[in-house]
Amino acid sequence: MTVKLDKESEELLGTHTADNPPVVDGFRVPATTGRELAIAGDAYEGASRFSTELGSYQPATRSADQDIAPAKRLADARSRDLTRNDAYIRGGVTLRKDNIVGSYFMLNAQPNSFQLFGKEDAKWEEEFQEEVEEKFAAYVESPRNWLDASGHSTLTQMVRMAIEQHTVHGEVLASVEWLRAGRRPFHTAIQMIDVDRLSTPPEQSGNPNIVMGVELGPVWHEPVAYHFRKAHPSDWSTPNSFQWRRQPKELPWGRLQMIHLFEQFRPAQTRGIGTMITAIPEMKMSRQFRDVVLQNAIVNATYAATIESDSFDASTIFAQLGGTDFPPEKVMEAMMAMSKGYYEMVASTVGKSKNLQIGGVKIPWLPPGSKLNLQGAGQGGPLGTDFESSLHRAMATAFGVSYEQWSKDYSKTNYSSYKGAMTETYKAMASIKKAVADTFASWVYRLWLEEALNQGQITSIRRNMPSWYEGQNEEWYSDCDWVGASRGQVDEVKETEAAILRIDNGLSDLKTENARLGRDWRKGLRQMKREMEWKEFYGVMQEEKMKEAASTTAAKKDAKK
Incomplete structure (x- = not known):
């Protein structure tokens, strides 16, 4: 039994008849296309299989x-x-x-x-x-x-x-x-x-x-x-x-x-x-970066100076700087064996300068190959630099907020740029x-x-x-709709004037403008009405009191006369 296929099915199965002839060669993809791509290169560089940078980048194709x-x-x-x-x-x-x-x-x-x-x-x-x-x-x-x-x-x-x-x-x-x-x-x-x-x-x-x-x-x-x-x-x-x-x-x-x-x-x-x-x-690296920098700052604040030496071990240097945990005999033995000539040269050259002091802190002369490094207590690391800022910008982008709001750093922001950032947020x-x-x-x-x-x-x-x-x-x-957080105002005068212009020109209404401030427009109008009624009543009362006070004053003046 012969089943007659429609043209689309015949094309998919590769079956060709007089009613459905094969596509002209000029419009068909040649069978050797894969081999030619290896020579001529890919049409889309981002999908290249032969790129040095992307050759090993082969993400899996999976469902969501x-x-x-x-x-x-x-x-x-x-x-x-x-x-x-x-x-x-x-x-x-x-x-x-x-x-x-x-x-x-x-x-x-x-x-x-x-x-x-x-x-x-x-x-x-x-x-x-x-x-x-x-x-x-x-x-x-x-x-x-x-x-x-x-x-x-x-x-x-x-x-x-x-x-x-x-x-x-x-x-x-x-x-x-x-x-x-x-x-x-x-x-x-x-x-x-x-x-x-x-x-x-x-x-x-x-x-x-x-x-x-x-x-x-x-x-x-x-x-x-x-x-x-x-x-x-x-x-x-x-x-x-x-x-x-x-x-x-x-x-x-x-x-x-x-x-x-x-x-x-x-x-x-x-x-x-x-x-x-x-x-x-970026989040994990940023936290590790801050932790390491803070630890470095603490270490630098702990030591006023450090010594680098190629000639002595740590115990000898410690004893030379006044340490008392080592027996004097061992200190003298090491010093006599390795530094006798050096100290004689220092004595003949600079005399009493071995007692040199900086701010009341004595700095001793050290053996050859040793260096004294003064450490500033404020030396902490690159916190707040462009490197950390780049990490924060990546995190702010992921959260959909501006960098200024994320980092709480407004030092480099003017009104226009901040308004633009707020609009995007x-x-x-x-x-x-x-x-x-x-x-x-x-x-x-x-x-x-x-x-x-x-x-x-x-x-x-x-x-x-x-x-x-x-x-x-x-x-x-x-x-329904919902009134959430207020958008806030950076310049209240400018933004209030803009809201009034929008309402006056039919581009907005009281409901929308009150929602920007997180308020209910109907409750606001009711409160305004109450206040106006109270002001009117209070004004009348004040006027009566003023008239009463004026008549009392006039009566007193007449009595004096």
Whole structure:
């Protein structure tokens, strides 16, 4: 039986017919191309197999998961160790958290009334925003830490932790829990999970659909469940460390159960890898460099002078400088045998100069071949030089911040260059904020809002409004953005004038400009209104008091007359 192939299949199999003739020789790659390349050279020098510099540079060709899996545990351990023990790395991680989250991560609810009702309802949006923001903040920022399943952190603290986990490990992992114990106002809670616990159970090691603890769908390889230890692998005394828990990503009706955030650099990438990994060699060398230089400075500060001698051993030199740990007989014997002629020459030439002193410190004449080196106490090494600066620039680049912010060195920076550096840092931090901090907090808000609506806690939702579970209503109800850290101002006058110009010319608004300063524009306007009312009232009171005082003064004057 003859099977007729389509033209594409015939071309792939090398089968040619009258309808599908072979390609003209001028357009085909000759069979001897490999041998000719050895003579003529490669078209791309970066991919050359014969370059002296790159000939031995043959990176492996692997999938994203095959690249990450063997390196993940050691990369995370090294990143954590540097974060714990290096002041600059610790400062860099804190800098990221301070630039993205700040001291309070504030919800700015943005419900979409047009998509929900078919028309815009600004009044309802305002009512919904104010009620939801106040009730959400009261729950997630309560000092009772209702949101944290372990009872340690508020939402702001959890978001700061998420930024640190993303910086060090390249991913954030948390489970959504439903807690009923106690007098909790809501049952929704979040449990942060150490990424070291996310791993494949031993009995599932042969399952191709479970990759580094993440269970994937058989067709599209989307995450469907997560397998993680009930305790950290290093907690040997805890029996739970040898037990795994399987948590589905979603419940049957779509409620999220696992939050797993990471930046995907390649298709089919299942786990994240920290950005610190690219600069670990520089980070480690920088710390060793500083340690050696500081040790050298301590040694140099310990000794006022050192002696180099080709003629005497250490014990003889020590005795000659006044040491008392050696018997005088041995000192005299060595000196008489080797230095008698030298001292006679010194006596006849310079006389009493052997008693020469520098700053009250006696400097003796030494035998031939000996040198006295004075050591400055401040002689420490090249800390702060271009070499160390180059290491810090590499680390600052890995963290996405400017060199000035990383090193805290502003001595060579003017206003314009610093503003440019801040702008670059802001763009990098804004992308991380959107991908990690905003996404994590938005999931928390959406999970809480679903429960609050089902409990009837949101009074601005009227009875006949669209259901949360219909179509994309979940998106329209829970749409929001987040106000994090203030961008700060280098020159407050210039930057305030620029903000006013942007608002006046329609390039910005009060919400955006207040968000730059880490403030809520609605609360700011309310406070301004209160202050204006108080000033008006206070002005009236002051005016009445002034009139009363004036009439009293006039009455006194009349009485004197």
